[in-house]
Amino acid sequence: MAKTRKILHLDLDAFFCAVEEQLNPALRGKAIAVGGRPDQRGVVSSASYPARKYGVRSAMPMGQALRLCPHLIVVGQTRGVYSERSRAVMAILRDTAPYVEPLSIDEAFLDVTILPDPILDIAKRLQKRINDELDLPCSLGGATNKLVAKTANTVGKARQAMDKPPNAITIVPAGEEAAFLAPLPICRLWGVGPKSAETLQSLGLARVGDVANWSEEALAARLGKLGGDIWRRAQGIDFRPVLTEHEAKSISKEVTFAKDIADEAELKLTLRRLADGVGRQARKAGLAGATVKIKLRWTDFSTLSRQVTLEQPTDLDGDIYESARRLFEQVWPPGRPVRLIGVGLSGFGEPKRQFGLWGDAVSGQGEEELIHALDRLRDKYGETSIRRASDLHYRPREDNKR
Numbered sequence: 001m002a003k004t005r006k007i008l009h010l011d012l013d014a015f016f017c018a019v020e021e022q023l024n025p026a027l028r029g030k031a032i033a034v035g036g037r038p039d040q041r042g043v044v045s046s047a048s049y050p051a052r053k054y055g056v057r058s059a060m061p062m063g064q065a066l067r068l069c070p071h072l073i074v075v076g077q078t079r080g081v082y083s084e085r086s087r088a089v090m091a092i093l094r095d096t097a098p099y100v101e102p103l104s105i106d107e108a109f110l111d112v113t114i115l116p117d118p119i120l121d122i123a124k125r126l127q128k129r130i131n132d133e134l135d136l137p138c139s140l141g142g143a144t145n146k147l148v149a150k151t152a153n154t155v156g157k158a159r160q161a162m163d164k165p166p167n168a169i170t171i172v173p174a175g176e177e178a179a180f181l182a183p184l185p186i187c188r189l190w191g192v193g194p195k196s197a198e199t200l201q202s203l204g205l206a207r208v209g210d211v212a213n214w215s216e217e218a219l220a221a222r223l224g225k226l227g228g229d230i231w232r233r234a235q236g237i238d239f240r241p242v243l244t245e246h247e248a249k250s251i252s253k254e255v256t257f258a259k260d261i262a263d264e265a266e267l268k269l270t271l272r273r274l275a276d277g278v279g280r281q282a283r284k285a286g287l288a289g290a291t292v293k294i295k296l297r298w299t300d301f302s303t304l305s306r307q308v309t310l311e312q313p314t315d316l317d318g319d320i321y322e323s324a325r326r327l328f329e330q331v332w333p334p335g336r337p338v339r340l341i342g343v344g345l346s347g348f349g350e351p352k353r354q355f356g357l358w359g360d361a362v363s364g365q366g367e368e369e370l371i372h373a374l375d376r377l378r379d380k381y382g383e384t385s386i387r388r389a390s391d392l393h394y395r396p397r398e399d400n401k402r
Helices: 015-023 060-068 081-096 117-136 146-158 177-181 194-202 208-212 217-222 223-235 265-285 317-331 359-381
Strands: 007-012 032-035 043-048 073-077 097-106 105-110 137-142 170-171 249-261 288-297 303-314 338-349
Touching: 007 081, 007 117, 007 146, 007 249, 015 032, 032 060, 032 177, 043 060, 043 073, 073 097, 081 097, 081 117, 105 146, 117 137, 117 170, 117 194, 137 265, 137 317, 146 170, 146 177, 177 208, 177 249, 194 208, 194 223, 208 223, 249 265, 249 288, 265 288, 265 317, 265 338, 303 338
Parallel strands: 032 073, 137 170
Antiparallel strands: 007 105, 007 137, 032 043, 097 105, 249 338, 288 303, 288 338
16 A cells, blocks of 8 residues: 655745845844845845735835835845855755755755654654754645645745744645645635636636536636646645656746846847856756747836747757847837846757758857857856957846846
């Protein structure tokens, strides 16, 4: 007989803020936001819980955050320290559980089925160790699967007072998955976006339990395959394993301008820089992607994205830029100001080079050799040691997303 699975979801509470408070204890208990400067169109990367009481949230423009909380303390990101603290946390997780799936710098799933102790005891020991050894608050959700464990963590954190990190533990016992999910608003169910939620609500299905009480066939008839998936999730069914090797699905870089940019040349230069960065990151990870994507955000915060699939995967800066440039030219109305621009690469596979028999072989192989030589120089002397002539006037801002 198969063992009942025991899955934990761990989330570090306001991680960037917690690290900044370690570096400067005078910030503890205060309303702080880590992110970019408001006069340079910065955004909030992380908000402390005292700041959240005023409505400050991640991804919010810093100027808006200051209007909501005038006494907010804005702290620039201390790069490098976050990764160091994250590695220490992940080391503790791997020392505790045989299977750990990192989701981001501050979040992970753990499969502790093989451990003999009750899941609540395992969660308590793990939380205490991270609290004591690393002085970091963390919350955990536990259940028989990833879907319910993550939802339990989200619900448990929301139940705590907002004036300090929740440091919560919320466990859903085996067999109670559907009952736990039933009273939640349908938008809280993983995989239900705004459009799906609107469709479900139009059918009178406002809560997860309402969906669970429908038949799978009836929901699939209205929403197709997604309807069947949503019905199963509403039952608390999720067979996904905890993956110890979390494979990258995409690589992207974007920048928020200090002032809206409407100049075509400047926007294309920015695309060039971002494409170079994406290509370099792909090569460092040993990846090549067949899908190139661009993202544009206008002054009213509406966002447009477009993508194109290439004939074969690439990790070359020039290939990525040319695809991004063509997409940009197709969708950008000349003269329209842009607030944010981004480039992404996905659809990873083995890079394939198809050079011609004569001149193309020399130029293609030469480009590849040149790029790898530049990578080696940048690894040794830093990212800005070798730059394009068109980039000499450019100075990267600290709050640009990397």
